[in-house]
Amino acid sequence: MGSFSTSGAPAPWNHGLMKLHKLGFPLRDISDAPKSPGHALAKKLNKLFVGYTGKNKHHLNSHSDLISILKTGRFDKGFFISFDAVELYPSIIIEDALQLLEQKMDMDSEWTKKTDLSRTEVLRLVRLLISSPYFECELGFFQQAKGTPMGGPLSRLLADLILENKIENKIQADREWKYLFNWVRLIDDTFMNWEESEEKLQKFFEYLNSVYAPIKWTMEREQDGKFHVFDIALIRSGNVVQTSVYRKPSASDRYLHFTSAQAWHEKTAAIYSNTKST
Numbered sequence: 001m002g003s004f005s006t007s008g009a010p011a012p013w014n015h016g017l018m019k020l021h022k023l024g025f026p027l028r029d030i031s032d033a034p035k036s037p038g039h040a041l042a043k044k045l046n047k048l049f050v051g052y053t054g055k056n057k058h059h060l061n062s063h064s065d066l067i068s069i070l071k072t073g074r075f076d077k078g079f080f081i082s083f084d085a086v087e088l089y090p091s092i093i094i095e096d097a098l099q100l101l102e103q104k105m106d107m108d109s110e111w112t113k114k115t116d117l118s119r120t121e122v123l124r125l126v127r128l129l130i131s132s133p134y135f136e137c138e139l140g141f142f143q144q145a146k147g148t149p150m151g152g153p154l155s156r157l158l159a160d161l162i163l164e165n166k167i168e169n170k171i172q173a174d175r176e177w178k179y180l181f182n183w184v185r186l187i188d189d190t191f192m193n194w195e196e197s198e199e200k201l202q203k204f205f206e207y208l209n210s211v212y213a214p215i216k217w218t219m220e221r222e223q224d225g226k227f228h229v230f231d232i233a234l235i236r237s238g239n240v241v242q243t244s245v246y247r248k249p250s251a252s253d254r255y256l257h258f259t260s261a262q263a264w265h266e267k268t269a270a271i272y273s274n275t276k277s278t
Contacts, residue, residue, distance in 0.1 A: 012036045012151055014135035014142075031135060031151025038129045042153040045125060048114050052104040053160035058168050060186040063230040067243055069184060076239065078195035080222040082229050083208060085163075085188035089155050090147035091215045094130060097148070097158035100165050101126065130154055156187065163188075166212040177204060191229045194221075 016027030033039050053059070060066060069075070085091070105111065105119045115122070133149035135142055148155040163185065171181045180200075183192035194201050205219050221227075225236035233246035255270040256262050 006037045009037045010035055011134060011136040011141060012149070014137045014150065029150050031149070033149070033151040039153065041125070042129045045122060045129075046153045046157060048122065049101070049104070049157055052101070052108075053157060053164055056164060056168065058164075058183055058185050058190075059160075060184050060230075063186065063232060066184060066186075066191060066230055066232060070234075070241055070243065074182070075191075075193040076241070078193040080227040080229075080234060081192060081194050081201070082220050082227075083183070083190045083205075083217045084220070086216045086218060087147075088159055088188040088215065089150055090144070092147045092155075092159055092162055093214055094148065094158075096166065097161055098123065098127060100161040101158065104161070126154060130158070159187070162212065162215070167208075167215070170211050171208070174207075177207065180204065186230055189230060 012031045012033035014029060014031050017030050018025050019028055054061070102119070102123055105123065108114075111119060117125075130148055130152060133144040133147070133152065135144065135150065144150065148158050168181075168185075172178050174181075180194075180196060181192075183190040185191075201221075205217070208217050222234075222236075227234045228246035231246050233244045235242045235244070256267050258267065260267075
Protein backbone atom coordinates (compact mmCIF):
# COMPACT_ATOMS: atom_id res chain seq x y z
CA MET A 1 0.00 0.00 0.00
CA GLY A 2 2.97 2.28 0.47
CA SER A 3 3.31 2.69 -3.29
CA PHE A 4 -0.01 4.54 -3.32
CA SER A 5 1.00 7.21 -0.81
CA THR A 6 1.07 10.75 -2.21
CA SER A 7 2.62 14.05 -1.25
CA GLY A 8 1.75 17.37 -2.82
CA ALA A 9 -0.61 15.78 -5.34
CA PRO A 10 -3.00 18.23 -7.07
CA ALA A 11 -6.74 18.20 -6.43
CA PRO A 12 -9.05 17.03 -9.24
CA TRP A 13 -9.45 19.95 -11.64
CA ASN A 14 -13.05 20.55 -12.66
CA HIS A 15 -14.31 22.49 -15.66
CA GLY A 16 -17.49 22.63 -17.70
CA LEU A 17 -18.19 21.78 -21.31
CA MET A 18 -21.25 23.54 -22.69
CA LYS A 19 -23.80 21.25 -24.36
CA LEU A 20 -24.69 23.44 -27.32
CA HIS A 21 -27.13 20.84 -28.67
CA LYS A 22 -29.21 20.79 -25.46
CA LEU A 23 -31.98 23.18 -24.49
CA GLY A 24 -30.67 25.92 -22.19
CA PHE A 25 -27.02 25.01 -22.94
CA PRO A 26 -26.33 23.08 -19.70
CA LEU A 27 -22.76 22.34 -18.65
CA ARG A 28 -21.23 18.88 -18.58
CA ASP A 29 -18.82 18.51 -15.67
CA ILE A 30 -15.37 17.38 -16.76
CA SER A 31 -12.92 16.32 -14.06
CA ASP A 32 -9.19 15.96 -14.64
CA ALA A 33 -8.16 13.68 -11.78
CA PRO A 34 -5.38 11.24 -12.82
CA LYS A 35 -2.76 12.83 -10.56
CA SER A 36 -5.07 13.48 -7.61
CA PRO A 37 -4.73 11.66 -4.25
CA GLY A 38 -6.21 8.17 -4.29
CA HIS A 39 -6.72 7.99 -8.06
CA ALA A 40 -4.09 5.30 -8.66
CA LEU A 41 -5.36 3.26 -5.71
CA ALA A 42 -8.95 3.50 -6.97
CA LYS A 43 -7.86 2.23 -10.41
CA LYS A 44 -6.10 -0.70 -8.74
CA LEU A 45 -9.13 -1.58 -6.62
CA ASN A 46 -11.40 -1.31 -9.62
CA LYS A 47 -9.63 -4.29 -11.19
CA LEU A 48 -10.86 -6.46 -8.31
CA PHE A 49 -14.45 -5.83 -9.38
CA VAL A 50 -14.20 -6.83 -13.03
CA GLY A 51 -17.28 -8.86 -13.96
CA TYR A 52 -19.51 -7.43 -11.22
CA THR A 53 -21.53 -5.52 -13.86
CA GLY A 54 -22.21 -5.71 -17.58
CA LYS A 55 -23.53 -9.27 -17.68
CA ASN A 56 -27.13 -8.57 -18.73
CA LYS A 57 -28.65 -8.04 -22.17
CA HIS A 58 -28.95 -4.29 -21.62
CA HIS A 59 -25.25 -3.55 -21.33
CA LEU A 60 -23.18 -2.06 -24.18
CA ASN A 61 -19.40 -1.90 -24.13
CA SER A 62 -19.14 0.62 -26.96
CA HIS A 63 -21.11 2.52 -29.58
CA SER A 64 -20.30 -0.09 -32.21
CA ASP A 65 -22.16 -2.75 -30.20
CA LEU A 66 -25.43 -1.01 -31.09
CA ILE A 67 -24.74 -1.31 -34.82
CA SER A 68 -24.19 -5.05 -34.41
CA ILE A 69 -27.48 -5.37 -32.50
CA LEU A 70 -29.39 -3.36 -35.12
CA LYS A 71 -28.34 -5.90 -37.75
CA THR A 72 -30.14 -8.64 -35.79
CA GLY A 73 -33.51 -6.90 -36.22
CA ARG A 74 -34.05 -6.55 -32.48
CA PHE A 75 -35.26 -2.93 -32.84
CA ASP A 76 -36.97 -3.06 -36.25
CA LYS A 77 -40.57 -2.64 -35.09
CA GLY A 78 -42.27 0.43 -33.66
CA PHE A 79 -40.28 3.65 -33.29
CA PHE A 80 -36.99 4.56 -31.64
CA ILE A 81 -36.77 6.21 -28.23
CA SER A 82 -34.02 6.97 -25.76
CA PHE A 83 -33.91 7.82 -22.08
CA ASP A 84 -30.98 9.78 -20.67
CA ALA A 85 -30.15 9.95 -16.97
CA VAL A 86 -29.95 13.48 -15.59
CA GLU A 87 -26.67 14.08 -13.70
CA LEU A 88 -26.03 10.39 -13.14
CA TYR A 89 -22.92 10.44 -10.94
CA PRO A 90 -24.12 13.21 -8.57
CA SER A 91 -27.42 11.32 -8.21
CA ILE A 92 -25.90 8.08 -6.92
CA ILE A 93 -26.67 7.35 -3.27
CA ILE A 94 -23.27 6.14 -2.04
CA GLU A 95 -24.64 3.89 0.71
CA ASP A 96 -26.91 2.13 -1.79
CA ALA A 97 -23.99 1.56 -4.14
CA LEU A 98 -21.69 0.29 -1.39
CA GLN A 99 -24.34 -2.13 -0.18
CA LEU A 100 -24.63 -3.59 -3.68
CA LEU A 101 -20.84 -3.74 -4.02
CA GLU A 102 -20.57 -5.60 -0.72
CA GLN A 103 -23.15 -8.14 -1.91
CA LYS A 104 -21.16 -8.74 -5.09
CA MET A 105 -17.95 -9.15 -3.09
CA ASP A 106 -19.60 -11.66 -0.76
CA MET A 107 -20.64 -13.76 -3.78
CA ASP A 108 -17.18 -13.62 -5.36
CA SER A 109 -15.74 -17.12 -4.96
CA GLU A 110 -12.42 -16.03 -6.53
CA TRP A 111 -11.76 -13.27 -4.02
CA THR A 112 -8.81 -14.82 -2.20
CA LYS A 113 -7.09 -15.44 -5.55
CA LYS A 114 -7.29 -11.77 -6.43
CA THR A 115 -5.89 -10.14 -3.30
CA ASP A 116 -4.55 -10.74 0.19
CA LEU A 117 -6.83 -8.01 1.53
CA SER A 118 -10.10 -9.03 3.15
CA ARG A 119 -13.43 -7.90 1.75
CA THR A 120 -13.89 -5.66 4.78
CA GLU A 121 -10.54 -3.94 4.23
CA VAL A 122 -11.25 -3.33 0.56
CA LEU A 123 -14.71 -1.97 1.27
CA ARG A 124 -13.21 0.44 3.82
CA LEU A 125 -10.74 1.66 1.20
CA VAL A 126 -13.52 2.16 -1.35
CA ARG A 127 -15.56 4.13 1.17
CA LEU A 128 -12.55 6.29 1.98
CA LEU A 129 -11.94 7.06 -1.70
CA ILE A 130 -15.49 8.05 -2.60
CA SER A 131 -17.12 9.37 0.58
CA SER A 132 -15.95 13.00 0.40
CA PRO A 133 -15.37 13.96 -3.25
CA TYR A 134 -13.89 17.40 -3.85
CA PHE A 135 -12.43 19.38 -6.71
CA GLU A 136 -10.65 22.58 -7.63
CA CYS A 137 -11.67 25.10 -10.29
CA GLU A 138 -10.78 28.69 -11.11
CA LEU A 139 -12.97 29.82 -8.19
CA GLY A 140 -11.16 27.72 -5.57
CA PHE A 141 -11.69 24.42 -3.76
CA PHE A 142 -15.13 22.84 -3.36
CA GLN A 143 -16.61 19.69 -1.86
CA GLN A 144 -19.08 17.81 -4.05
CA ALA A 145 -22.41 17.89 -2.23
CA LYS A 146 -23.61 14.42 -3.19
CA GLY A 147 -22.94 11.40 -5.37
CA THR A 148 -19.76 9.73 -6.54
CA PRO A 149 -16.61 11.62 -7.55
CA MET A 150 -16.66 13.12 -11.03
CA GLY A 151 -13.86 11.43 -12.96
CA GLY A 152 -13.28 8.86 -10.22
CA PRO A 153 -12.22 5.38 -11.42
CA LEU A 154 -14.85 3.72 -9.21
CA SER A 155 -17.76 5.94 -10.23
CA ARG A 156 -18.68 4.02 -13.40
CA LEU A 157 -18.76 0.74 -11.46
CA LEU A 158 -20.97 2.15 -8.69
CA ALA A 159 -23.32 3.79 -11.22
CA ASP A 160 -23.67 0.51 -13.14
CA LEU A 161 -24.42 -1.35 -9.92
CA ILE A 162 -27.26 1.06 -9.17
CA LEU A 163 -28.65 1.09 -12.73
CA GLU A 164 -28.55 -2.69 -13.11
CA ASN A 165 -29.88 -3.64 -9.68
CA LYS A 166 -32.10 -0.74 -8.64
CA ILE A 167 -33.61 0.03 -12.05
CA GLU A 168 -33.10 -2.57 -14.79
CA ASN A 169 -33.71 -5.61 -12.57
CA LYS A 170 -36.80 -4.01 -11.04
CA ILE A 171 -38.32 -3.17 -14.42
CA GLN A 172 -37.48 -6.66 -15.67
CA ALA A 173 -39.42 -8.11 -12.72
CA ASP A 174 -42.46 -5.84 -13.17
CA ARG A 175 -45.38 -7.76 -14.68
CA GLU A 176 -46.69 -4.76 -16.61
CA TRP A 177 -43.44 -3.62 -18.19
CA LYS A 178 -41.03 -6.55 -18.42
CA TYR A 179 -42.12 -7.59 -21.92
CA LEU A 180 -41.87 -4.02 -23.27
CA PHE A 181 -38.57 -3.20 -21.62
CA ASN A 182 -35.93 -3.75 -24.26
CA TRP A 183 -33.34 -1.02 -23.91
CA VAL A 184 -29.58 -1.18 -24.33
CA ARG A 185 -27.46 1.18 -22.27
CA LEU A 186 -24.07 2.81 -22.50
CA ILE A 187 -23.42 4.34 -19.07
CA ASP A 188 -26.28 6.87 -18.71
CA ASP A 189 -27.61 6.84 -22.30
CA THR A 190 -30.16 4.24 -23.42
CA PHE A 191 -31.83 3.17 -26.65
CA MET A 192 -34.85 1.00 -27.41
CA ASN A 193 -37.86 0.64 -29.70
CA TRP A 194 -41.47 1.12 -28.68
CA GLU A 195 -44.39 -0.74 -30.25
CA GLU A 196 -47.22 0.41 -27.98
CA SER A 197 -49.25 3.63 -27.90
CA GLU A 198 -47.98 7.11 -27.05
CA GLU A 199 -50.19 7.06 -23.97
CA LYS A 200 -48.56 3.89 -22.70
CA LEU A 201 -45.12 5.32 -23.46
CA GLN A 202 -45.87 8.33 -21.27
CA LYS A 203 -47.04 5.99 -18.52
CA PHE A 204 -43.78 4.00 -18.78
CA PHE A 205 -41.77 7.24 -18.70
CA GLU A 206 -43.48 8.24 -15.45
CA TYR A 207 -42.87 4.76 -14.04
CA LEU A 208 -39.17 4.91 -15.01
CA ASN A 209 -38.76 8.15 -13.09
CA SER A 210 -40.25 6.54 -9.99
CA VAL A 211 -38.29 3.27 -9.92
CA TYR A 212 -35.25 4.77 -8.21
CA ALA A 213 -36.21 8.26 -7.09
CA PRO A 214 -32.72 9.87 -6.94
CA ILE A 215 -32.14 9.29 -10.68
CA LYS A 216 -34.35 11.19 -13.11
CA TRP A 217 -34.62 10.67 -16.84
CA THR A 218 -35.34 12.66 -19.97
CA MET A 219 -36.86 11.15 -23.12
CA GLU A 220 -36.36 11.65 -26.84
CA ARG A 221 -38.16 9.86 -29.68
CA GLU A 222 -37.81 9.24 -33.38
CA GLN A 223 -39.02 12.05 -35.64
CA ASP A 224 -39.80 11.62 -39.36
CA GLY A 225 -37.88 8.37 -39.53
CA LYS A 226 -34.71 9.91 -38.09
CA PHE A 227 -33.03 9.43 -34.74
CA HIS A 228 -29.61 9.79 -33.20
CA VAL A 229 -28.06 8.07 -30.21
CA PHE A 230 -24.48 7.37 -29.06
CA ASP A 231 -23.25 9.70 -31.86
CA ILE A 232 -24.88 7.38 -34.41
CA ALA A 233 -27.48 8.71 -36.85
CA LEU A 234 -30.30 6.24 -37.65
CA ILE A 235 -32.38 6.74 -40.80
CA ARG A 236 -35.32 4.55 -41.72
CA SER A 237 -35.76 3.62 -45.37
CA GLY A 238 -38.79 1.35 -45.52
CA ASN A 239 -37.97 -1.63 -43.33
CA VAL A 240 -34.25 -0.92 -43.46
CA VAL A 241 -32.36 1.17 -40.89
CA GLN A 242 -29.29 2.91 -42.24
CA THR A 243 -26.54 4.23 -39.96
CA SER A 244 -24.12 7.10 -40.24
CA VAL A 245 -22.04 9.33 -37.99
CA TYR A 246 -24.20 11.87 -36.15
CA ARG A 247 -22.78 15.36 -35.99
CA LYS A 248 -24.25 17.86 -33.57
CA PRO A 249 -25.32 21.26 -34.94
CA SER A 250 -22.26 22.77 -33.25
CA ALA A 251 -19.86 20.36 -35.00
CA SER A 252 -17.17 22.03 -37.14
CA ASP A 253 -15.98 18.77 -38.79
CA ARG A 254 -12.49 19.66 -37.62
CA TYR A 255 -10.49 17.02 -35.80
CA LEU A 256 -6.71 17.08 -35.94
CA HIS A 257 -4.59 18.69 -38.62
CA PHE A 258 -2.35 16.15 -40.31
CA THR A 259 0.76 18.29 -39.82
CA SER A 260 0.06 19.09 -36.16
CA ALA A 261 2.39 18.06 -33.35
CA GLN A 262 -0.29 15.73 -31.99
CA ALA A 263 0.84 12.14 -31.36
CA TRP A 264 0.43 9.85 -34.37
CA HIS A 265 -1.79 7.36 -32.50
CA GLU A 266 -4.18 10.19 -31.67
CA LYS A 267 -4.42 11.20 -35.32
CA THR A 268 -5.22 7.64 -36.39
CA ALA A 269 -7.70 7.27 -33.51
CA ALA A 270 -9.69 10.25 -34.84
CA ILE A 271 -10.09 8.44 -38.17
CA TYR A 272 -10.73 5.02 -36.63
CA SER A 273 -13.41 6.20 -34.19
CA ASN A 274 -15.43 7.83 -36.98
CA THR A 275 -15.19 4.98 -39.47
CA LYS A 276 -16.01 2.48 -36.70
CA SER A 277 -19.27 4.33 -35.95
CA THR A 278 -20.67 4.06 -39.49
